[in-house]
């Protein structure tokens with residue numbers, strides 16, 4: 001499991017003005033600022049000195065960045081006075097005049113600064129579980145978490161009039177850079193993002209399965225229309241749907257409303273990780289639920305694995321396969337103060353061992369297993385049994401397969417992502433389009 005620590009640049013604090021401790025659990029937003037000073041080497045230290053000594057205005061930020069250096073002036077777990085409301089936020093200053101042509105963001109000094117910034121902010125996002133996405137003023141008002149600008153905080157709450165980092169800030173390029181740095185930190189290769197074919201499942205060809213993993217995150221609860229929106233977007237992607245965090249009755253009600261029982265067979269609706277099969281393509285032969293670990297009181301709920309043995313209708317030559325869905329122990333609370341806790345590792349190991357046993361049981365019965373789930377950044381897992389292959393690997397949600405020696409073969413056709421820019425949940429939905437083939441002796445797949 002990758003444990004990403006917050007950045008540790010030179011500490012030049014404390015700032016003269018800073019507040020009490022903050023929990024950062026969850027961190028609400030990372031706020032991008034411009035300093036109204038030149039983008040030059042030494043600029044960050046100059047601003048740090050200002051925050052340390054200013055007597056005119058109570059202002060400070062956690063990090064200051066110039067083309068050659070990142071410095072810290074306020075500890076992550078203390079409130080800095082950068083863009084009120086300041087509780088549970090982190091402020092990142094960039095040495096920039098906040099005026100002049102937008103093209104200045106392309107000059108070598110700004111490019112170097114943005115690279116340092118992307119590295120720093122990627123670390124912050126992973127350490128404090130902040131979704132890597134640009135949140136505008138409207139999003140802030142809706143309670144969305146992510147990366148934002150001072151301008152948006154001003155618009156959302158009207159407690160300041162600042163407009164930094166200014167209209168020219170290259171948000172799209174910047175968020176992309178933060179994502180790339182985050183992927184590097186996690187040591188995983190992001191699945192290629194391909195355009196989502198938003199097709200009804202009827203377009204699925206014989207012998208194929210389009211499986212989709214989606215975490216309809218409800219902590220904090222999304223408003224119901226947003227949950228419905230996300231379920232509807234996910235259902236359009238495929239015919240085998242692996243849900244996580246369908247945790248409460250209203251989630252189940254919404255799932256059945258959007259995916260009615262007449263068209264979809266739902267299994268395991270009582271356990272947070274249900275599976276939905278499009279009836280026209282899939283016959284459920286058997287299904288079950290097993291406890292992977294018992295959870296920890298007040299921190300992490302118990303977690304289950306849901307499985308179903310299914311047959312592709314219209315393709316009798318293909319043996320049945322088992323579809324498996326899980327949600328590993330939550331990483332939502334893995335901020336700096338809790339990273340070293342042993343219980344989380346123990347539960348991850350418990351879950352992994354229990355799931356490996358279950359996978360092996362099906363393999364022994366000659367059943368190929370395909371699966372997925374929210375792995376909460378446990379991208380380092382080796383897999384569950386001999387023959388394991390990741391189909392979609394990286395980020396929060398993964399898809400995988402384990403072929404039984406005499407079971408169905410799995411040919412991966414394509415993978416894709418429905419990003420958080422198109423969903424309200426802070427998990428991207430990932431899908432894999434596979435073809436199931438009967439084992440033909442002597443033929444290499």
Ligand SMILES: [Zn+2]
Pocket residue numbers: 032033034082083150162164
């Ligand atoms: Zn600002």
